[in-house]
Amino acid sequence: MSVHQLPGEVWIQVLGYLCVADKHSVRATCIDFRELVDCGLLWKDWTIVLAFPKASYNSPFWEMLRRRKINKVVVRSTRAKDWRQLARCLPSITTVVMERSSQEILDVLKNFTHLKHLAVRCSCTSLLLTASAVHKAERLTHLSICRVQFPSKSIEHLISAFIDFRNLTSLVCHDTELNEECTMTTYLILGCLPRLKHLSLTCGRNVQAVLRHTTPLPVKEAHALSSLELIHCDHSLPQDAMKLLPNLQRLVLIYKYSDKDFVADIWFAAMREDLKAWLSALHRLSTLVIKLGPHVNRYVPNLIHLHIDPWPSCLGTITAEIPQLFPKLQSLKIRGKHVPEEDFLGFQKMADLRYVEMLDSRPQFSEMAAKLQVLTKYRVQVIDSHQRDILDCDCSL
Known part of the structure; x- marks a missing residue:
């Protein structure tokens, strides 16, 4: 299939789903793909x-x-x-x-x-x-x-x-x-x-x-x-x-x-x-x-x-107080150590909650996360801690 069989904007949309390593692999195949991968829209x-x-x-x-x-x-x-x-x-x-x-x-x-x-x-x-x-x-x-x-x-x-x-x-x-x-x-x-x-x-x-x-x-x-x-x-x-x-x-x-x-x-x-x-x-x-x-x-x-x-x-046990103190939370970042499962699952009470980011991991964490997602009908995503922005210094870590 030729690169020119699809409009450039369609290729940009497709390439946007690739990780950096895969983008570079595609870029190495031909001049046309090199120009597409180097489009500024992909590196905004x-x-x-x-x-x-x-x-x-x-x-x-x-x-x-x-x-x-x-x-x-x-x-x-x-x-x-x-x-x-x-x-x-x-x-x-x-x-x-x-x-x-x-x-x-x-x-x-x-x-x-x-x-x-x-x-x-x-x-x-x-x-x-x-x-x-x-x-x-x-x-x-x-x-x-x-x-x-x-x-x-x-x-x-x-x-x-x-x-x-x-x-x-x-x-x-x-x-x-x-x-x-x-x-x-x-x-x-x-x-x-x-x-x-x-x-x-x-x-x-x-x-x-x-x-x-x-x-x-x-x-x-x-x-x-x-x-x-x-x-x-x-x-x-x-x-x-x-x-x-x-x-x-x-x-x-x-x-x-x-x-x-x-x-x-x-x-x-x-x-x-x-x-x-x-x-x-x-x-x-x-x-x-x-x-x-x-x-x-x-x-x-x-x-x-x-x-x-x-x-x-x-x-x-302080975890149990979070839904009462902050009823409108949309995102929550906590450390899961010593958090009882019952209190963790209690996050379902916060109707606006969309993300729970965990600062640590433990063996039973994935099972608890799956239960919370089922209880909220997958409204809540439980994710691992994100990497910091490289533009920020590390003083606040």
């Missing part, structure tokens, strides 16, 4: 990882990426010449992840004229990140900084740099020396970035003092934020902290323990009460993620996505 939102081996990449490789319209790249090279080649061969790149960062590489970023999303990770030396590092600071909408050193330890210095990226809608700042000083004070960041919708911070020692700062947060800026992540949140926030963020729809809390005996006897009980207070203030909350923290014992009627992995790492 695809991210490529470039390590730049000693042999480097040849012209046909870059031409293939251009035909596929690849514009998201994770780079694992620290050689400036590799970055210059990337900018020259893929001029339409909009997303760049620098897995190993240096000042020399930062100086090459201005060659990426369409850059919108930038992630800077793992620097061994201090980096000077300013608006002049990119072609157009106002074009940048997503900025992620992880395990990066800065020449100044002043929080005001970095905040002043953020001001130049005035169109940021997403800011991630993890494991920097600055976090230990004052946890990237939420009210300062929102004050200088009025369009910010997503904020993810690694909390330091002073997070409680920061959020209890007497300077009020401007209402207009606070209303823009819809997603907040606090990582290593091992100190209690004030119970009225979330009142500053009335439009928050997504809350991620990842805790870190330094003294488990203290946690069990004093801190853990206090955190449960704080969590109840936060949730009571977040009337628009639709997504909640809690890792290594207290279980939720607050009724949240409008929550539709829940990921709960408490400390200790088992839900046990």
Whole structure:
């Protein structure tokens, strides 16, 4: 059968069902299939990882990426010449992840004229990140900084740099020396970035003092934020902290323990009460993620996505409370360890539930999953935990 006996759009539809390896096998058969497989529609939102081996990449490789319209790249090279080649061969790149960062590489970023999303990770030396590092600071909408050193330890210095990226809608700042000083004070960041919708911070020692700062947060800026992540949140926030963020729809809390005996006897009980207070203030909350923290014992009627992995790492009999606390859940991500079968099957009570994602596996899990699917007439899909997005850092794992 000739390739031309079917319209190209039909072949694209068929090829879309193939895995990457099978696509490449088909591509190797003839020129016509090579052109079909390299169609940009088959590689939409695809991210490529470039390590730049000693042999480097040849012209046909870059031409293939251009035909596929690849514009998201994770780079694992620290050689400036590799970055210059990337900018020259893929001029339409909009997303760049620098897995190993240096000042020399930062100086090459201005060659990426369409850059919108930038992630800077793992620097061994201090980096000077300013608006002049990119072609157009106002074009940048997503900025992620992880395990990066800065020449100044002043929080005001970095905040002043953020001001130049005035169109940021997403800011991630993890494991920097600055976090230990004052946890990237939420009210300062929102004050200088009025369009910010997503904020993810690694909390330091002073997070409680920061959020209890007497300077009020401007209402207009606070209303823009819809997603907040606090990582290593091992100190209690004030119970009225979330009142500053009335439009928050997504809350991620990842805790870190330094003294488990203290946690069990004093801190853990206090955190449960704080969590109840936060949730009571977040009337628009639709997504909640809690890792290594207290279980939720607050009724949240409008929550539709829940990921709960408490400390200790088992839900046990707490599972039975989930249908009553979150009646409108559509997706649930839990760890199955010590979850009684009766309580697991009780998820059928949630009429809107569509997905249950398991963070672990156990011998009798497949049998329990099959029973739940039968009880819900296959409305609920039970799936294994997904792999993380390669564009995300691993701080929240």
